[in-house]
Amino acid sequence: MLDLYGTSVSSRLLLGTARYPSPAILAEAVRASKTDIVTVSLRRETAGNRTGGAFFELIRTLGVKVLPNTAGCHTVQEAVLTAKMAREVFATDWIKLEVIGNHDTLQPDVFALVEAARILTGEGFKVFPYTTDDLIVAERLLEAGCEVLMPWCAPIGSAMGPINLPALRSMRSHFPDVPLIVDAGIGRPSHAAIVMELGFDAVLLNTAVAGAADPAAMAAAFTGAIEAGRIAFHAGMIEPRDMAVPSTPVIGKAVFS
Amino acid sequence: MKLTINGEDHQTDISVLSELLVSLEYEGDWLATAVNGELVHREDRPGFALNDLDRIEILSPMQGG
Numbered sequence: 606m607l608d609l610y611g612t613s614v615s616s617r618l619l620l621g622t623a624r625y626p627s628p629a630i631l632a633e634a635v636r637a638s639k640t641d642i643v644t645v646s647l648r649r650e651t652a653g654n655r656t657g658g659a660f661f662e663l664i665r666t667l668g669v670k671v672l673p674n675t676a677g678c679h680t681v682q683e684a685v686l687t688a689k690m691a692r693e694v695f696a697t698d699w700i701k702l703e704v705i706g707n708h709d710t711l712q713p714d715v716f717a718l719v720e721a722a723r724i725l726t727g728e729g730f731k732v733f734p735y736t737t738d739d740l741i742v743a744e745r746l747l748e749a750g751c752e753v754l755m756p757w758c759a760p761i762g763s764a765m766g767p768i769n770l771p772a773l774r775s776m777r778s779h780f781p782d783v784p785l786i787v788d789a790g791i792g793r794p795s796h797a798a799i800v801m802e803l804g805f806d807a808v809l810l811n812t813a814v815a816g817a818a819d820p821a822a823m824a825a826a827f828t829g830a831i832e833a834g835r836i837a838f839h840a841g842m843i844e845p846r847d848m849a850v851p852s853t854p855v856i857g858k859a860v861f862s
Numbered sequence: 863m864k865l866t867i868n869g870e871d872h873q874t875d876i877s878v879l880s881e882l883l884v885s886l887e888y889e890g891d892w893l894a895t896a897v898n899g900e901l902v903h904r905e906d907r908p909g910f911a912l913n914d915l916d917r918i919e920i921l922s923p924m925q926g927g
Binding site: 686 | 892
């Protein structure tokens, strides 16, 4: 079980709800993934339009915990206000805190992120910060009151997979007791398996499932890969070697010539 | 008076937030409101007085990653 701010969840996949071909396919993917947590967002509502309500009802029927985000926020003020509005709508003090620093890379503005995290934890929020793999930023976020960290492994939506394995390894070993969720950049189930093999606690992804030809099947594939990676981490993997080593014992081998 | 609602200019004589929402057919328990960058809780909307040039944000749930 994974403990996040005192809440135990069995699934180590957190699934985004955006970019699916239809609400029905989103629902299928969520069920196939067996996830316990989905991410959601807030946007301006058009007068007389019930789109937000329809989506809200769909999420309610899925019976999963909701992790609202502050996607699209570029300042501390925007992120803090969005978090407060999300708490009002979704009745949860969980918030996936994003403060974007660059339009092209969607890289987090880590300075604003730390400041917003400090403000929000002070107001009772349980902050899940979308951050980089920088260790000092991670320390500052923990000092600000975060009890979970969500480092990227590649830019959002890039599907590149883990592009800096040494940094991720370093992060895992520096923070052995902090739940670490890889958020952003995962493209394939094998990417998710790799970060789980490194000992990360969970994976948050969206586009890799929503953009697949069969999102529900891909969600199931990710769940399998994440479970496999987790089991492998605990099972103790052998290290790679430069030379071949026979797997069949040599002792007692027949001599034919 | 003149208000900015979700980024668009709006003229109205209504000066209470909850009444403004009803008049514009914003309904449902899934809306969050902010005025001039500050959250206005659902239960505070009936008594919340609006002033000329107020900036109002009305947000609702949507898909997110």
